[in-house]
Amino acid sequence: MNYLILKQFILLWLTLSLSILALPDGLAKDPFAVKRAKMIETIEAEIKTGYGNLANKKLDDNVISALNSVPRHEFVPKKLQHSAYDNRPLPIGHGQTISQPYIVAIMTNLLHVGKNDSILEIGTGSGYQIAVLAELVSKAYSIEIIEPLGKEAQARLQRLGYDNITLKIGDGYYGWEEHAPFDAIIVTAAASHIPPPLIKQLKPGGRMLIPVGSRFMVQELLLVEKSEEGKVRTQQLLPVAFVPLTGKH
Amino acid sequence: MKIRPPFFTIALLSSAILGYEILLMRLFSIIQWHHFAYMIISLALLGFGASGTFISIFQDSFSKRFSHVFLINIMLFALSSIGCFLLAQSIPFNPDEILWDYWQPLRLLGIYLLLALPFFFAANAIALALTCFHWRIASLYAFDLMGAGLGSLGIVLLLFVAMPLQALFIIGCIGLGALVLAAWELGFQQRNTVYTVSLVIGITIIILHNNNELRLSPYKELVQIQRIQGTEIISEYSSPLGLLSIVQNDIIPLRHAPGLSLNAKTEPPEQIGVFTDGGGLTAITRESGNPADYAYLDQTTSAAPYHLAQLNKVLILGSGGGSSILQARYHQAQQIDAVELNPQLIRLLHEDYAEFTGHLLNGDTVQLFQGEARGFISETQEHYDLIEIALLDSFAASSAGLYALNESYLYTVESLQDMLKKLQPDGYLAITRWIKLPPRDNLKLLATAVDALDNSGATNPGNQLVFLRSWQTGTLLIKNRPFTNEEIEALKTFCNARSFDLDWYPGITPDETNQFNQLAESYFFQAANAIINNERKDFFERYKFALEPATDDRPYFFHFFKWSVLPEIISLRNSGGLPLLEGGYLVLIATLFQALVASTILILLPLLFFKKTIMTASPVTAAISRNRVIIYFSAIGLAFLFIEIAFIQKFILFLHHPLYAVAIILTAFLMFAGLGSGFSQRLIQSGLYQPAITFAVIGIVVLGFLYMAFLQSIFSTNQSLTMPHKIILTVSLVAPLAFLMGMPFPLALAKLGNIAPEMIPWAWGINGCASVVSAVLATLLAISIGFNAVIVLALVLYSLAWASFPIQRS
Structure with missing residues (x-):
């Protein structure tokens, strides 16, 4: 009986090892690659079914490629790694969360960042959002107010080789004057208002994005745009394809 | 049985249970959020129903050892009230x-079960x-x-002098007091x-009490802010x-300026930040001496x-930490009257932080x-140039624990x-609320204002309304007279300078909006446009949130949920759709479903x-109609709370203070009942x-x-009475x-006791279950049909109970 179980185990192990060898190079090295691809597929499908705030109801190619490059499982606690690529927010300790991948994708897309851009994030959290953005820009800055969280994120981003991200622990209210102005700013930390210094540090033509809501549920994406003349206006976007008023009967 | 009924023990135990129930609502409002507190405690109260079932089944053996079982259950209540x-x-x-x-x-189920235990034992x-x-059932029930009446008054007093967790330990000790009283009252041999056991447990409770603290959810605002260095x-x-x-926080200062x-x-x-129950931040601002600040x-x-x-x-209605007072002072108002419900918040401004605020x-x-x-x-008797309902739900939030409906x-x-009547002829009523997406609060408020103006005799309410908003807050201005051109020009200048949108003023055109x-x-x-120009019915139907104005009979301003939209929201759950759900209402529905x-x-x-225990134990029990028992005890269980809640x-509208109104009316109801x-x-x-x-x-x-x-005309006639007279x-x-x-x-329990006393616990359980269902159902019904209808329904239920009595088979 025991011999039988052992035989089956060896067979299973051999099958698994061979199947990994047979996989493309990237997948063999990264066992989460399949899950990540599936996650992106899910996000694209959700956006395609109706989300109207992105051009052609699809993510930009560079955003997809960024999402594909960042190992999200490295940004969640070990015990939740199995859910890292589920389309849901996850708790990361210290009362904070890693955002739902769908929301990260939309926010990244809405910022329209370019290769040479310099961006600032207020509220590093796990570091996942800034890592995704860092795939798209030359310089990324991030400020985290909760010390242990900031230290964890710093170590993680260093380990993963994100050389273009500079992180500091402190108060994000005044932005980061010495690296200002920024092409884009993303504020993921809750605040009772948009700090005036941040608006000042946004380049003319720049975009600022603020997810509004609770830690687990984003109710609204506030997109602040500064015109070339320095005038500020906002677009208040639902993260979901929902029209509150049905058509006239 | 030779021993006399333990009247005083029952009274003390009952007061501890009621106090415990209210305290749990307080405690859970602090560590969680109050709508969940309501669900958790409602379901825990099913411990009453469960006790009916339990005693029904084991009553033979329990009755033989009454004193022991009675004492053990009281002791378990005392222990579990704290431990659970x-x-x-x-x-x-x-x-x-x-x-x-x-x-x-x-x-969640684990929490229900744990909290049901103390109620179950008691x-x-x-x-x-x-x-x-x-044979003394009515007297016992009277005690x-x-x-319970004394308990409801006692817990309010206790919560003024003890911190919530201390109050928990005190209630545990009252439970022990009931144990000692029971042993004495029953003349228990040992x-x-x-x-001795009570004394030992009591001392242990006092020692343990210092090692415990409330564990707030890590997602509550207060816990979040505590993670910031220096807080x-x-x-x-x-x-x-x-x-x-x-x-x-001296290192990273608080900066609270919503909107x-x-x-x-x-x-x-x-x-300085002031949190109520770990949330609802309001700020007290330092007097710097420089108006420019x-x-x-x-x-x-x-x-x-x-x-x-x-x-x-x-x-200013709802002054909180005083921001609106500061705003009025900044704009050089000569007389600022402010109203705040919470005396402790007032004390903070008056005493503790008087110097900090420059004796505001x-x-x-x-x-x-x-x-x-x-x-x-x-x-x-005053008439004001401006009445402002400030942007803090302090009136609602501060009563969250006791009054989570x-x-x-x-x-x-x-x-x-009422407010429009207290304005000077050219005065303004200003109401500021958060902007939610998709819009809800502000639209309902606008519809409410149109109704109020209509009822006050305005011929064209649209001329007396203005609505402006930032991305975060929206302010509705209402007047008793039409807005003048000068006022509108001033508004436009104000909004342009601050990038605020004007969405309604008399004469507005669509292309001026949403800029x-x-x-x-x-x-x-x-x-x-739709509400003011009589297309409201069609608009309300087409809008996916409920916007019908709240009235005193259906005072649910915060209810926006529409069943017809639920499938759409559920289908959007993976693409960020869940925040569209109006959680509070669904929690209530979920509570009712689980309770049923x-x-x-x-x-x-x-x-x-x-079957053997209840149905055929004796020929007399077979004569009882079980259907009639179920109908009678469910009907009066439902009806009692329907009337009490309604x-x-x-009376809240007469006594005005939600806390005192609830305490006084609940005590009066229970005492006279x-x-x-x-x-x-x-x-x-x-x-x-x-x-x-x-x-x-x-x-x-x-x-x-x-x-x-x-009642309404009695209230109107006596509105000017002093508080003690109003209470009388x-x-x-x-x-x-x-x-x-x-x-x-x-009466019915005694009748049952006459024929088949073994069915008493079962009837008690039915009543307990009906009471839990009733509390939840009353709110759900009031939301859709109003409190008057709830009262009518209760009267029908009483009549139904009457019709199903006597409970014997015909």
Whole structure:
């Protein structure tokens, strides 16, 4: 009986090892690659079914490629790694969360960042959002107010080789004057208002994005745009394809 | 049985249970959020229903060892009241994850079961006493009700002097007190052992008490802010209105200025944060001596009325930490009256932080009144240039713990009408609320204002309304006269300078709207246009959230849920759609559903699985119609709370203070119902069951209809009475109704006791289950059909109970 179980185990192990060898190079090295691809597929499908705030109801190619490059499982606690690529927010300790991948994708897309851009994030959290953005820009800055969280994120981003991200622990209210102005700013930390210094540090033509809501549920994406003349206006976007008023009967 | 019934033990135990129930609501409002607190405690109360089932099944063996079982259950109540809460608060339940994480519902179930235990043990003791002393059942029940009445008053007093967790340990000790009293009252043989055990447990409780603290959900605002370096809770104050935590940070200062314009260049001076129950932040701002430091107060939508005219007399409803007072002072108002419900918040401004605020309240210009907004409005003789309902839900939030049903009498049609009457001819009523996406609050408020103006005789309400918004807050301005061209020009200048949108003013055109803070469509203008121009019915139907104005009979301003939209929202759950769900209402529905399922099981269990015990134990029990028992005890269980809840609501509008109103009315109801029950004992001894029930039900129905017809005019006539007189009038109005309502339950129990005492626990359980269902159902019904309809339904239920009596088979 025991011999039988052992035989089956060896067979299973051999099958698994061979199947990994047979996989493309990237997948063999990264066992989460399949899950990540599936996650992106899910996000694209959700956006395609109706989300109207992105051009052609699809993510930009560079955003997809960024999402594909960042190992999200490295940004969640070990015990939740199995859910890292589920389309849901996850708790990361210290009362904070890693955002739902769908929301990260939309926010990244809405910022329209370019290769040479310099961006600032207020509220590093796990570091996942800034890592995704860092795939798209030359310089990324991030400020985290909760010390242990900031230290964890710093170590993680260093380990993963994100050389273009500079992180500091402190108060994000005044932005980061010495690296200002920024092409884009993303504020993921809750605040009772948009700090005036941040608006000042946004380049003319720049975009600022603020997810509004609770830690687990984003109710609204506030997109602040500064015109070339320095005038500020906002677009208040639902993260979901929902029209509150049905058509006239 | 030779021992006499333990009347005083039942009273003490009952007061501890009621106190415990209210305290749990407080505790869970602090560590979680209050709508979940409501669900958790409602379901835990099913412990009463479970006790009926349990005693039904084991009553033979329990009755033989009454004293032992009675004492053990009281002791278990004392222990579990503390222990179960401490265990329950260590379960990491997070309601936000309930639809994603399959562990969350199980954790919630764990909390229910733990918290049901104390109620279960206490109810066991009471049910067993009622069964074993069924010849004095009405007297026992009278002590039970009167004890509960004292408990409801006692816990309010206790919460003024003890911190919530201390109060928990005190209630545990009261449970032990009941144990000692029981041993003495029953003349228990080993009572010295009971005294010793109680003493040991009591000392252990006192020692353990210092090693425990409340564990707030890590997602509550207060816990979040504590993670920031330098944050310190410098003091805490507790009252039944809420736990105030005063927070300071010298390293990273608090900056609370909701709704600040994107064009603002300044930030608030140093502030101290005040959290109520770990949330609902309001800020106390330091007096810097430099008026320029307060320029930020001119950069919010609520500053708009100050730019339309010189406003000398200002009334602020809900002053919180004082930001609105500062705003009025910044704009040079000459007389600022402010109203705040929570006396501890007032004390902070008056005493603890008087110097910090530069004696904000001690100047000649500012007067702060402690009270409730509607009450102040109805009593004041003043007429104001501006009445402002400030952007803090302090009136609703501060009563969250005791009063978690989410009624608000501030945002009803009648309330706005009252406020309009207290304005100077050219005065403004300004109401600021958060902007939600898709819009809800502000649209409903606009519809409410249109109704209020219509009722006040305005020929064209649209000429008397203005709505402006930033991305975060929206302010509605209402006048008794049309806005003038000068006022509109001033508004346009104000809004342009701050990038605020004007979505409604008399004469607005669609292309002027939705300019600075763009929504997918100009919803505010569309709504205003439709509501003002008599297309409201069609608009309300087409809009996916409920926007019908709240009234005093249906005071649910915060209810926006529409069933028809639920499938769409569920289908959008993976693409960020869940925040569209109006959680509070669904939690209520979920509570009702769970309560109904659990109640059905608990009621049917003794019948299905223990047929021998209840149905055929003796030939007499077979003569009892089980259907009639179910109908009778469910009907009076439902009806009692329907009436109690509906009248608490009605009297709140008379007494105005939600906390005192609830405490006084609840105590009066329970005490007089207790007296009614005591009176029933005499009728029982004369065997007058049927006439007594007929008398009680006719009395309740007549009084019910009379009150529905005349209560409003009684209140209007006596609005100017002083508080003690109002309380006397309230109690005398409650007394006859409650007295009669205290009779049907013990009368039928006694009748049952006469024929088949073994069925008493089962009837007790049915009543317990019905009460839980009733509390939840009353709110759900009031939301859709109003409180008057709930009262009518209760009167029908009483009549149904009457029709199903006697409970023997015909």
